[in-house]
Amino acid sequence: MEREQISRLAHADHPIAAPLDDESVGRLLARAIPDDTARVLDLGCGGGEWLLRALAEYPRLTAEGVDISERALDHARASAARLGVGDRLTLHAREAARFSARHRFDLVLCVGATHAFGGLTATLAAAREHLAPGGRVLVGDGFWEREPSPEAIEMLGDLSDLPATLDRVAADGWTPVGGHISTRRELDAYEWSWTGTLAAWALDHPADPDRAQALEAATAHRDGWLRGYRDSFGFLCLVLRPTDA
Numbered sequence: 072m073e074r075e076q077i078s079r080l081a082h083a084d085h086p087i088a089a090p091l092d093d094e095s096v097g098r099l100l101a102r103a104i105p106d107d108t109a110r111v112l113d114l115g116c117g118g119g120e121w122l123l124r125a126l127a128e129y130p131r132l133t134a135e136g137v138d139i140s141e142r143a144l145d146h147a148r149a150s151a152a153r154l155g156v157g158d159r160l161t162l163h164a165r166e167a168a169r170f171s172a173r174h175r176f177d178l179v180l181c182v183g184a185t186h187a188f189g190g191l192t193a194t195l196a197a198a199r200e201h202l203a204p205g206g207r208v209l210v211g212d213g214f215w216e217r218e219p220s221p222e223a224i225e226m227l228g229d230l231s232d233l234p235a236t237l238d239r240v241a242a243d244g245w246t247p248v249g250g251h252i253s254t255r256r257e258l259d260a261y262e263w264s265w266t267g268t269l270a271a272w273a274l275d276h277p278a279d280p281d282r283a284q285a286l287e288a289a290t291a292h293r294d295g296w297l298r299g300y301r302d303s304f305g306f307l308c309l310v311l312r313p314t315d316a
Contacts, residue, residue, distance in 0.1 A: 072281040072285060075142065076281075076285050077141075077269065077284075077285065079118075079142065079143070079270040080269050080272050080285065081229060081264075081266070081268055081273075081288075081292075082118075082265070082268070083272075084264050084268045085260075085261060085264040085265065085268070086120040087120050087121070088117055088118075089182050089211050089253075089261070089306060089308075090093050090253040090257045090260070090261035090262075090306045091211075091257055091306075092257050092260065092262075095253070095257065095308075097124070097128075098251065099249070099251055099308055099310065100121070100124060100125055100128065100208060100254075101210075102248070103178050103180075103249065103310045104129060104132070104178055105177050105178070105206070105207065106177075107129040107130070107131050107132060108131045108133075109126055109133075109176075109177035109178055110132075110134075110137075110174070110177050110178075110180070110290075111134040111176060111177065112134070112135050112137070112179045112180065112201055113134070113136045113177045113179075113180040114135060114137050114146075114148065114170065114171070114179065114181045114184065114194075114197065115167045115179075115181055115183075115184025115187045116136030116143075116162075117140065117143045117147075117184075118147050119143075119144070119146070119147030119150065119151065119220075121163070121180055122134040122135075122136050122147070122152060122160060123147070123154060123156065123160075126151070126154070126156035126159055126160060127154055127156060132156050132159065133159045133160075133161075134146040134159060134161070135160070135161045135162070135163065135172070135177075136160070136162050137163045137165060137166075137169060137170045138162075138163075138164070138167070139164065139165065139166055141164055141279075144162045147162055149172070165196070166187070167181075167184065167187045167188065168188050168189075168193075168197060168316060172183060172201065174203075175202060175206065176201050176203055177202035177203050177206045178206060178208070179198040179202055179206065179207075179208050179209070180208075180209045181194050181198060181208075181209075182203075182210065182308060183211050183212075185210070185211075185212045191212045191221075191236070191239070191240070191270065192239060192243055194210060194212075195208065195210065195240070195243055195311070196243075197312065202313070207248070207310055207311065207312050208245070208307065208309075208310070208311045208312075209310050209311075210236060210308070210309055210311065211306065211308040211309075212230075212236075212307060213227060213230050213304055213305065213306055213307075214231055214232060214233050214236045214304075214305070214306070214307050215232050215304070216233070216303060216304065216305035216306070217299065217302060217303045219303040219304075220243070220299065220300075222295075222298070222299045222300075222304065223299045223300040226295055226299050226300055227300055227304060233305065233307065236307065240309065240311065244315060245312070245314060246308050246312055246313075247309050247310065248309055248311065248313055249309070249310035250309045251307075251308045252305060252306070252307055253305065253306040253307075253308075257306075258301075258305075258306065259301075262293070262296045262301070266289045266290075266292050266293040266296070267275065267289075267291060269285055269288060269292075270285070270286060270289040272285060273285035274286075279284050
């Protein structure tokens with residue numbers, strides 16, 4: 072079973088691939104979308120859930136998504152058709168860091184996909200290249216809420232704490248105009264959904280040749296979360312505007 076398939080199964084009950092509940096997602100989109108005629112870009116869109124919600128809420132909004140996963144983009148197309156918003160959604164199968172467009176966007180999204188650019192600073196630099204005058208960026212990334220263990224750093228990388236993260240964003244020429252720090256409930260709900268949905272799939276498919284691997288992946292992820300990073304990892308979403316624009 073490929074990593075992409077494991078992720079798809081694990082996110083079946085939590086299509087926003089980040090520790091955010093539906094209310095938080097709605098608030099962030101309302102804060103980030105400047106008006107109902109906005110043009111929105113999601114870099115690393117996966118199954119397009121952020122874009123689908125924006126399109127459903129704002130009937131004149133148009134959106135584009137970029138992802139390397141053809142399966143995820145096919146899922147986004149099918150969902151858009153089912154919701155009746157397919158005519159306002161354009162999807163691109165390519166690396167987000169290599170994407171270019173003929174026009175600029177009023178909102179550029181990248182939530183939980185900063186690894187595609189090599190980190191938060193590089194993600195913001197890429198987003199700036201796509202941003203229209205007066206536009207906004209909605210970015211989501213992890214931070215250390217408490218001192219991490221060596222195991223946590225090995226699993227999730229060399230993140231900053233919250234003040235240092237915001238200092239870095241400001242130094243890079245951005246001003247936060249909104250944001251959200253995921254609550255403990257959101258963080259735990261996301262991890263329980265990820266591990267539980269994958270494990271449930273394995274139990275529901277006893278004859279599937281991938282059953283053992285799915286159970287192993289769910290167990291390993293749960294163990295890494297509980298023993299590695301649960302007490303130290305936080306997740307931050309920021310709505311940003313260029314400071315000097």
